[in-house]
Amino acid sequence: MNLDLIDLNFDYEIFYSGRQAFKYILDEIHLKNDIEKIWMPEYYCQNAMNDWIKHNYNNIYFYKTKPFKFDKAIDISAFASKKDVVLLNNYWGLCSTIDKTKNAPIIIEDHSHGWLSDRCLNSQAGYCFASLRKSLPIPLGGICWKPKTKLTVDTENFIEDNSFYNAWNIAYKAMCEKKLYKEYDKASNKQNYLAGVNTVELFLDQHHKIIKVKESDKAYIKKYLNYNVLEIKKNNLKFLYDSLININFIKIIRRKNYTAFGLILLFKDEKQCNSLKTHLIQNEIYPSFLWPNNELSSKWKFSINIHVDFRYTIDDMIYIKNNINNWITANKTK
Template structure:
């Protein structure tokens, strides 16, 4: 049994509503505002926008995705583009170098993923006319994100930023993205509003001293509806001015810095466990990422966490099993020293 008492109704899952000007967030200011960036509703919109701007000047040969990647984004992109192929990666190795000379040809586009926010996004490519896009969805404000030398960068911001939706595209050299005419979207403003309502209901649920199961069902249903709509709408659309202003307010906070103290505390408490490997790099990661080679053990561990109100996420389902299974546990601004102690004790209790 854990000796640390949990005062929270749950750890992990999607963010509950928090005012972007709250004192808790205001303690850490984000100074990284990529010059000439463009904001979107999602990261996948950012990727599609970049691809469409590349196509203005280039007949893309092959669009390369990592073989291990978010199943929802991969499916969404494959629904838009028929020239996608994949290349092998090492999600566990921050220093892994992609040897694009083994597969790239002129006029190819390669998407490089910043795994868990600790990848250095190394790539070797001597082929002419190859365009590199880095995806920093799980590495917003990481060193690779801040110091990128890629042709383009994108990020799904809602992974790290507590806004209902959000994505960004930018060119690390500071030049402007080409301009495309985009339509307004009632569908995505609706998805934003639905997610916002779910976040507010979750915040209300967390503030109550009792367990309101009906309210919990409400916000879980709402966020599920929003996710489903997002996966099945493929049009490239403009972020509304109202939603853009809200997202910009949330982007004023350095969420990685707020996470760093929790990560350092966690490292000192966690015990080595033969059932999984803790993925580490030289900086604060997206979350506590644990790598399993046995799916059954991973499932038992996940059940163990959920029984103790810790809700991890599998990043990602439906990928080649040769890569194993990566489970993420959130350690962000929502949690204090007592929470980290509680989560650590629960993790340390697990044995297969």
């Protein structure tokens, strides 16, 4: 990868997933503190919430949030006490850093969709974690750290698990199959890639223990850890922001001087959102869906995310722009 390197100004520990990093943090806090409530945002990853956190903790509570608005900071004091733990999600890398108050609860921040954002690098939270495979070219990977504090992690109680190590290998092979599919457009490569991804995702949902990371896998993750993956995103997003047709039934989620996780498009109308999604897939542009089963009370609540990271060139951006603008032109009078 031909990217600049960035200095990570914090100690960290590598895990196989963001979920394992999150569980480690909660377990660590629980050992040292009497936790009354664990507060989670209502709009969050269902797999992490349902299969992981609820599996291990029964004192889960939820607070309302606005995942597509960034003008006001969350008032933690309105619902949490000093004996609580609050998870804050850095939505799409566009959230501001939150200052801790004297009587604040223990704050954990999830930077899975905001890796290397300003809030990620300058967090004021007690703990942070991220799922690294959302941003880096790695099969699996998670990370946790304590901002401005030395992190000491005792990995002796982490278990060795050959089935998990095999999941890494399956995910790695799936990455290779995807690369071959992009290069040679063979249906067999696509099928193998999708089968591998589905196998690994199901495996991750069903395994709730913290696994000791093999040294070879840890070295593989660290090889990419310091790459500034926001550089290309920023340039690709600027091109799309400048060239997409402005239309009143689509909102582009962006924030000045911030780099979003991807091109995030927001709709009021679910049918329009699904129509664009179908159009993109038919043209081999595969958007991701940022937790579509979450309920929002706002009018603008249906979203798709289009990846614009280091895997994609300006020619890819032109292709994406043309396909979205063609769909807008065909649908703006309906």
